[in-house]
Amino acid sequence: MPTEPKLVPPRAKGSSVARVSAAWYVACTSRELGRRVPVARTILGQPIALFRGEGGAPGALLDRCPHRNVPLTLGRVTDRGALECGYHGWRFDRGGRCLEVPALCGVAEASARDAVSFACVEQDGYVWVWGEPGVAPSAQPFRFPLLSAEGYTSVRQHVVADASVHAVAENALDVPHTAFLHAGLFRSDARARNRVEVVVRRWHDRVEAEYVGEPRPEGLVGRLLSPKAGVVEHWDRFLLPSIVQVEYKLDAAHVFVCAAMTPESDYRTHLYAVVSFKLPIPGWPLVPLLKPIALAIFSQDARVLRRQTDNIHRFGGESYVSTEIDVLGPHILRLLRAAEQGKLEPSDAPKERRFHMDV
Numbered sequence: 280m281p282t283e284p285k286l287v288p289p290r291a292k293g294s295s296v297a298r299v300s301a302a303w304y305v306a307c308t309s310r311e312l313g314r315r316v317p318v319a320r321t322i323l324g325q326p327i328a329l330f331r332g333e334g335g336a337p338g339a340l341l342d343r344c345p346h347r348n349v350p351l352t353l354g355r356v357t358d359r360g361a362l363e364c365g366y367h368g369w370r371f372d373r374g375g376r377c378l379e380v381p382a383l384c385g386v387a388e389a390s391a392r393d394a395v396s397f398a399c400v401e402q403d404g405y406v407w408v409w410g411e412p413g414v415a416p417s418a419q420p421f422r423f424p425l426l427s428a429e430g431y432t433s434v435r436q437h438v439v440a441d442a443s444v445h446a447v448a449e450n451a452l453d454v455p456h457t458a459f460l461h462a463g464l465f466r467s468d469a470r471a472r473n474r475v476e477v478v479v480r481r482w483h484d485r486v487e488a489e490y491v492g493e494p495r496p497e498g499l500v501g502r503l504l505s506p507k508a509g510v511v512e513h514w515d516r517f518l519l520p521s522i523v524q525v526e527y528k529l530d531a532a533h534v535f536v537c538a539a540m541t542p543e544s545d546y547r548t549h550l551y552a553v554v555s556f557k558l559p560i561p562g563w564p565l566v567p568l569l570k571p572i573a574l575a576i577f578s579q580d581a582r583v584l585r586r587q588t589d590n591i592h593r594f595g596g597e598s599y600v601s602t603e604i605d606v607l608g609p610h611i612l613r614l615l616r617a618a619e620q621g622k623l624e625p626s627d628a629p630k631e632r633r634f635h636m637d638v
């Protein structure tokens with residue numbers, strides 16, 4: 280039997296990086312995976328070779344040839360959908376089975392020649408890989424809501440941040456930083472505050488914050504999406520293992536941002552985001568206006584996240600002081616820890632808590 284790869288080395292002392300390996304993660308987009316050339320990706324520190332096997336279905340093998348350790352991504356994909364190592368030509372199918380050792384005569388198959396494989400499926404235009412090798416998944420990949428819903432415009436974007444899944448998820452769902460880090464772009468003025476009610480609902484596998492009585496953000500993004508001012512309905516959500524959602528409604532306008540995060544390593548996280556929106560006016564003309572603004576906002580986030588990570592390393596570990604208005608971060612960390620340890624206690628009714636904050 281091939282030996283299973285170990286995950287990245289144990290966490291450094293004091294680190295809060297939780298690793299949830301029993302989960303589906305987006306490895307790449309469907310478009311990135313062609314028919315001929317394997318694609319190299321890393322998930323949870325495990326180098327993976329992606330390729331299209333028989334019939335075009337995607338496969339994921341540990342990027343290490345069992346023969347002499349050469350990366351399988353140096354090879355090519357044959358006409359019949361086998362991944363052929365570039366060194367001596369061993370060929371593997373989607374399940375990692377060694378189909379052929381060129382020039383070897385009359386010797387029976389041996390499973391020791393098989394490559395380590397990961398479960399792999401294609402859904403919603405993404406190639407998803409199960410985070411543990413050699414394991415049958417216990418769930419289906421997440422489905423992006425509204426991706427092809429009628430009346431909605433959906434835009435995809437892939438971005439990378441040098442920070443942990445927890446830090447990236449907290450950042451994506453954190454309200455207080457928007458008035459400072461994104462002043463003018465998202466919320467306009469840190470001093471012009473409005474008191475809103477926050478309702479936090481916790482389930483065993485997700486957490487949601489609802490903001491009640493929030494005026495439409497005055498920044499550029501808010502004005503573009505809804506020129507008319509008013510009170511918005513706003514929800515932020517984290518769903519295990521790695522989904523973040525931000526949802527806004529104002530009259531007929533509905534904006535739904537949903538991103539699947541993939542931990543390349545403890546401190547590098549990919550975000551595969553789908554922004555779906557329905558507006559009283561056609562949405563497509565807004566895309567060229569909104570995309571650069573959204574990317575500018577993200578680059579401010581990516582910069583601060585990188586500095587946060589650098590400082591965590593500089594000081595040899597994390598140290599957090601949280602208040603009530605760090606609404607979701609502590610819950611996200613707790614959920615990730617519980618999932619990592621397999622300690623999720625299913626619950627139907629959410630636990631709810633209400634308080635006020637100034638946004």
Ligand code: FES
Nearest residue numbers: 344346347364367
């Ligand atoms: S190293 Fe892959 S076939 Fe020899």
Ligand SMILES: [Fe+2]
Nearest residue numbers: 450457461580
């Ligand atoms: Fe931000």
